[in-house]
Amino acid sequence: MTMTAAPSTDATASSDFENHPLQSVFAPKSVAVIGVTPTPDTVPYDIFHNILTSGYRGTVYPIAPGKRNICAVKAYRYVLDIEDDVDQAVIVFPANVVERALEQCGQKGIKSAIVISAGFREVGAKGLVREKRLVDICREYGISMIGPNCLGVINTDPKVQLNASFARKMPDEGRIAFLSQSGALCTAVLDYAREKGIGFSKFVSFGNKAGVTEIELFDYLHNDPQTDVILLYLEELRDGRGLIEAARRVTRGDNAKPILAIKSGRTPQGADAASSHTGSLAGEDPVCDAVFREAGIIRVASIEQLFNSAILYAYQPMPSGDRLAIVTNAGGPGVMATDAAVRVGLSIPRFNEDTTAKLKAALPATANVKNPVDVIGDARADRYGAAVQAVLDDPNVDQALVILTPQSMTDIDSIAKGVCQLHETASKPIACSFMGAADVGSGIHLLQKSHIPHYILPEWACEAMADVQRIRHWREQPIGDIEALDVDRATVESILSSADEGYLSEDRSLSIMGAYGLPVPAHRLCTTADQAVAAADQFGYPVVLRVISPQIVHKSEVHGVALDLASADAVRAAFDEMWRRVSELMPEAEITGLLVRPMIPDGYEVILGAKRDPSFGPTVMFGLGGIYVELFKDVTFGLAPLDRHTAARMVQQVKACRLLEGARGRVCSDIEGIQDCLVRVGQLINDFDRILELDVNPLIAGPMNKGNMVADVRIRLAGV
Amino acid sequence: MDKAEVEQRVKKVVCQVLNVSDDMITPESHFVFDLGAESTQSVELVAAFEGEFKIEMDDEAALAVDTVGAAVDFIAGYVK
Structure with missing residues (x-):
């Protein structure tokens, strides 16, 4: 017996989507399962059985050498023995023969392969060699490969109904796509989602992602009419830059879809070798956090939060603002929800007079008709219905949260049904928190059946609403073009051409900064006290002396900095003293000279940094600078090159921005100038691959009318 | 015991254990992929x-043998 029924095509779907290369992964007309065995409760058998019993609308062929049939379906020895065309292969053979199977798939003209088998990159060098051979075969024959080492692929589209996985059950149809690098997590998520009544459009475990990666999957799901939200569980970033670019295409513009992601296990590659501030601050998760934010990816910390936010977005309208009305039958949870809402950035608006009048008419005198509305513990469905309807009708309200605690007279199911009825006509999002477990269970079930997001805790509802606000803000915020800056590239090329690997001297670093238009102080490298005095006379007093030596990174530790030298005599004395003391403390250091430059007027110390991130490439950092930078870690990151809007957001994102804006009556700093410096630093690291890291620490942020100044800069270079 | 006899008896065992017909088996037959x-x-x-x-x-070396021909050679080493 051969199971045959070709999937119907969706006449309304765009032909572009129908022709997408990954259609053969998600909507194959026929599937060969290669390496099936007749033993139930084994992966090879269960996958074939799942496809056969999930309602798959296409044709499925078991490839089982030596077997006449599997589950009463005629079996083939090789995929090449099948007379008809085959769209997809699901390979379940042991790792050592997957290569042969895949080769035959190529010869057969199969366009997609899901390699379930483990024993590749994840087991070490030998496995990596095996995996590379699979990649070569896919490239030769144009096969889109999911895996290896994965759970498989599920498509709940009723026109396809494919469960090419060894998950225990086919999930319900839904609007959420779930992509995961971890196969084991997938099975847990499927079980969790089933309990919560959450369905999926597509479910993909992509394992070692040797072929198809999350980037191609983003593109497919962006165009998938069945998908509204994309959820991602990611352990390893291989092409961070590509991921970000793909995410930006998905999360903005026409047909924008949110991406919510858990990113775990990011190793601080390279951070151990980095000795700059930027290096030590950038080596960990904050870069990923900031970069995801700038790509519109909502990064969450747990599976719970992932689905809390996804169901709100997927099944409720997008709110037009952050104003939340709360309706509760218990004061305490109402206050807790209010606190949580404010903490995550939602606002609790006052109701207008009309709403207040409606609430007064519908509720007892003891009720609180202000936000949060307390309908009082004995409230039944009628009171809840009137209150929720009134707040949803208020033009000052963008969304509502309904809180219920089960009291003896609370008609939980009726209240749930009432909310469901309101939801049918509401144009604003509604979320519920029926607090408890056993007593509220049937009410929660009614809500979930109507796709009304339910949260055990009102705080979770607020967090989900805040995530939806982030999605809204991301779509609305401007992203500019990368400008062609007026920079002196030739000077930088000239300096780098004569520089060795390692740290560049301060005088040359300052020259590079100047060439890229950053405000650098006048400076001169002097080898005699007379030269230093002449420079100071020219620049004007007071001046600073700083030792320059390729062997000295931390100048203060060897008394290599002298500040506030107000006269020629002071300069002369300091020059001789510094040269002598540094020579004594570090006799092995070769002193190139002492740098003379004017004292920079006081201002806030900020840090501008740049670093080549192993995942994301050139990145820019901004934050509170000076000696406390690593203590407070008040920094943020962006991808280089930066546009001016992104640079402005970076400055806004750090707490120190409040200081720069003139907190407590202080003069406002030159914030626009700082943004310009960030754009220029981003351009610099993007233009020159040899620059591994740079720190401008501090940049002295002066008052708006006086501008900023680079006080210190360090640049670390790669070898030629 | 000569190699031809080893080969014949190996085939017989393979047919019995894997429940495959004799004509499916060649020296190149891979126990997993072909049989x-x-x-x-x-x-x-x-x-x-x-x-x-x-x-x-x-055991370890025996389980690493993956084709019928390799099994014949491996066993022949024991029975010579």
Whole structure:
């Protein structure tokens, strides 16, 4: 017996989507399962059985050498023995023969392969060699490969109904796509989602992602009419830059879809070798956090939060603002929800007079008709219905949260049904928190059946609403073009051409900064006290002396900095003293000279940094600078090159921005100038691959009318 | 015992353990890819060869043998 029924095509779907290369992964007309065995409760058998019993609308062929049939379906020895065309292969053979199977798939003209088998990159060098051979075969024959080492692929589209996985059950149809690098997590998520009544459009475990990666999957799901939200569980970033670019295409513009992601296990590659501030601050998760934010990816910390936010977005309208009305039958949870809402950035608006009048008419005198509305513990469905309807009708309200605690007279199911009825006509999002477990269970079930997001805790509802606000803000915020800056590239090329690997001297670093238009102080490298005095006379007093030596990174530790030298005599004395003391403390250091430059007027110390991130490439950092930078870690990151809007957001994102804006009556700093410096630093690291890291620490942020100044800069270079 | 006899008896064991017909088997036949051996059957094959030839093989090395021809050579090394 051969199971045959070709999937119907969706006449309304765009032909572009129908022709997408990954259609053969998600909507194959026929599937060969290669390496099936007749033993139930084994992966090879269960996958074939799942496809056969999930309602798959296409044709499925078991490839089982030596077997006449599997589950009463005629079996083939090789995929090449099948007379008809085959769209997809699901390979379940042991790792050592997957290569042969895949080769035959190529010869057969199969366009997609899901390699379930483990024993590749994840087991070490030998496995990596095996995996590379699979990649070569896919490239030769144009096969889109999911895996290896994965759970498989599920498509709940009723026109396809494919469960090419060894998950225990086919999930319900839904609007959420779930992509995961971890196969084991997938099975847990499927079980969790089933309990919560959450369905999926597509479910993909992509394992070692040797072929198809999350980037191609983003593109497919962006165009998938069945998908509204994309959820991602990611352990390893291989092409961070590509991921970000793909995410930006998905999360903005026409047909924008949110991406919510858990990113775990990011190793601080390279951070151990980095000795700059930027290096030590950038080596960990904050870069990923900031970069995801700038790509519109909502990064969450747990599976719970992932689905809390996804169901709100997927099944409720997008709110037009952050104003939340709360309706509760218990004061305490109402206050807790209010606190949580404010903490995550939602606002609790006052109701207008009309709403207040409606609430007064519908509720007892003891009720609180202000936000949060307390309908009082004995409230039944009628009171809840009137209150929720009134707040949803208020033009000052963008969304509502309904809180219920089960009291003896609370008609939980009726209240749930009432909310469901309101939801049918509401144009604003509604979320519920029926607090408890056993007593509220049937009410929660009614809500979930109507796709009304339910949260055990009102705080979770607020967090989900805040995530939806982030999605809204991301779509609305401007992203500019990368400008062609007026920079002196030739000077930088000239300096780098004569520089060795390692740290560049301060005088040359300052020259590079100047060439890229950053405000650098006048400076001169002097080898005699007379030269230093002449420079100071020219620049004007007071001046600073700083030792320059390729062997000295931390100048203060060897008394290599002298500040506030107000006269020629002071300069002369300091020059001789510094040269002598540094020579004594570090006799092995070769002193190139002492740098003379004017004292920079006081201002806030900020840090501008740049670093080549192993995942994301050139990145820019901004934050509170000076000696406390690593203590407070008040920094943020962006991808280089930066546009001016992104640079402005970076400055806004750090707490120190409040200081720069003139907190407590202080003069406002030159914030626009700082943004310009960030754009220029981003351009610099993007233009020159040899620059591994740079720190401008501090940049002295002066008052708006006086501008900023680079006080210190360090640049670390790669070898030629 | 000459190699031809070893080959004939190896084929007989393979047919019995994997439940495949004699005409499916060539020296190049891969136990898994061509003959559909499941992981537990690999262990059964080793045990059956030891019984057939009254030998005791190194388990790890025996399980690494993946084709019929290689099995013949491997067992021939024990029975010569």
